[in-house]
Amino acid sequence: MSTYDVAVIGSGPGGYVAAIRCAQLGMKTVLIEKYASLGGTCLNVGCIPSKALLDSSHHYYDAISHFEEHGIEIPGEVKLNLQKMIERKQSVVNQTVDGINFLMKKNKIDVLQGVASFKDATHINIDKAEGEAETIDAKNTIIATGSKPSTLPFIKIDKERIITSTEALKLKEVPKHLLVIGGGVIGLELGQVYRRLGAEVSVVEYMDRIIPTMDAALSKELTKSLKKQGVKFFVSHKVGAVERQGDEVIIKAEDKKGNSVEFKGDYCLVSVGRRPYTEGLNADAAGVKVDDRGMIEVNENLQTSVKNIYAIGDVVKGPMLAHKASEEGTFAAEVIAGQKPHINYNLIPGVVYTWPEVAAVGKTEEQLKEEGVKYKEGKFPMRALGRSRASGDIDGMVKILSHAETDEVLGVHMIGARVADLIAEAVTAMEFRASAEDISRMSHAHPTYAEAVKEAALDATDNRPIHM
CATH class of the missing domain: 3.50.50.60 (FAD/NAD(P)-binding domain)
Structure with missing residues (x-):
């Protein structure tokens, strides 16, 4: 042995x-x-x-x-x-x-x-x-x-038309209409893949917004951006049944008013967590x-x-x-x-790899309000950056939440080009308990997407962003 x-x-x-x-x-x-x-x-x-x-x-x-x-x-x-x-x-x-x-x-x-x-x-x-x-x-x-992958008790995953993320990674055709149950990371990423390739994509989400565990500002911005790309969202919808009839999949759901709603597509991606x-x-x-x-x-x-x-x-x-x-x-x-x-589990960053990307670390604004923590907010839109205009990636923003008295950074929330990489700057700063002013006084190369972090920190410090 x-x-x-x-x-x-x-x-x-x-x-x-x-x-x-x-x-x-x-x-x-x-x-x-x-x-x-x-x-x-x-x-x-x-x-x-x-x-x-x-x-x-x-x-x-x-x-x-x-x-x-x-x-x-x-x-x-x-x-x-x-x-x-x-x-x-x-x-x-x-x-x-x-x-x-x-x-x-x-x-x-x-x-x-x-x-x-x-x-x-x-x-x-x-x-x-x-x-x-x-x-x-x-x-x-x-x-x-x-x-x-998790599923709902009444859904039978057949791995052909009613699928999980595993099957979605190896489809032999682009769906005509991909139904996605779940507006979290997996559903949005794979939904965007097939939307880009020509599929109609409808996301059905039980909560009142997509990426519901992240800061509400990120959810709002991502919804706006993906809608421009043609993704359709049906939030506050409770799925009650998923049926397959030949090559068609039918989702039966209820909206927030209790009305019965049906969605029909040729594939259904079940992405309700793991x-x-x-x-x-x-x-x-x-x-x-x-x-x-x-x-x-x-x-x-x-x-x-x-x-x-x-x-x-x-x-x-x-x-x-x-x-x-x-x-x-x-x-x-x-x-x-x-x-x-x-x-430090509070400083494990979360990322959604759609485009624009979404990334966050620390406390959300909703959490700070719930905990009764007094905070300041600094925001800066990506469209105000020269780098964003040069690349054409103008959607998104950076939001910094800092303590109202100590100015310590409590949360950083980003949506935009390459923020999956950019969030590491926020993690580093927060590991060393940096203040918003600390970040605002660091030199950031120009032109870069990272300048939005400096500008948001300036906004959080004393409402003095340079380029807004």
Whole structure:
């Protein structure tokens, strides 16, 4: 029987990062993955492939919609080759997965393929695809089994016309009318992909606005921008049934007044969130507590109810984000090594990779009001920037919320070009407890999108933006 200092179950951004950090800290480490491909949901059917399609569809959309205004004339008709676009997406996935394989070898991490289940707190059974079984001894275990797409109890996902994000990444045709249930990150990103490629897209959302967990100002701006691109929104609609009739899908819903509404399309993307995936772990055998939603209970050190077993990522509380899982993977590894690492969950940024992009960190305005915190607000529109006008990306704004008395930055909310990258400036500033004035006095290169952050900070400091 092989013995390890640490066994990591699941090879997503939480698991593989945890394994690498454990190996760096001198621990003999094994990574266990049920699928043949490493990388989990994020690399295989989530973050990476969706961004590849977003980028490809963006190029296509620009070619048919914006090239002419830039003085670029293409003789003949611009044609879409969806198969080639999907193939490129898969090649990006393959390259990324190959990179994880390389990192496992580089860090001398053993990789075992199979379904892991606890025999007890220090022994793990691994059922391999070819029918073989193996048991290993692990002094410590990190559970990083991730999540699966959620659905509604009355919806039958057939993976053909009624689909999840996994199937939406490999469609063989552009839908004529894509119905999207859920106005969160996944639904909006994939909805925009197919809208750019020519599909009619209707988003049906239960809450009164899209991206409801983010600041209301971002929701308002994104709705306005996506509507200009042709996406239709039906908020405050409660879905009651989803039926397939041949190649047609029918959604039956109620609007906020209680009126019955029907939506018809040829595909329906169900994107109502994700759920922890802990099935088959046999957690009870190890004494690990799992709630009725599949979520694993952990303490401030990410330890489960069993002190030598840790859990990270989508199977524990908090936002289901790849970078949050990676931070927790590093954290758990360092705790096992006897170090005292740090995670500030308030400063885990959230991003929506539509165009314009949406990014945020810290408290929303709604949260500050609810908590009774006195604050100042600074805003600056992207359209006032020379860089935005040069690129044609004038939609969006930056909003900074700072404490009314101390001026400490409490939240930063952005929508615009490249804000997925720009939010790192806000995270850095807030980690060092910067004030809005601190940011306003930093030099920002001109012309850049980042100047909007400086201008919003100036507005928050004493209402003195230069370019507005």
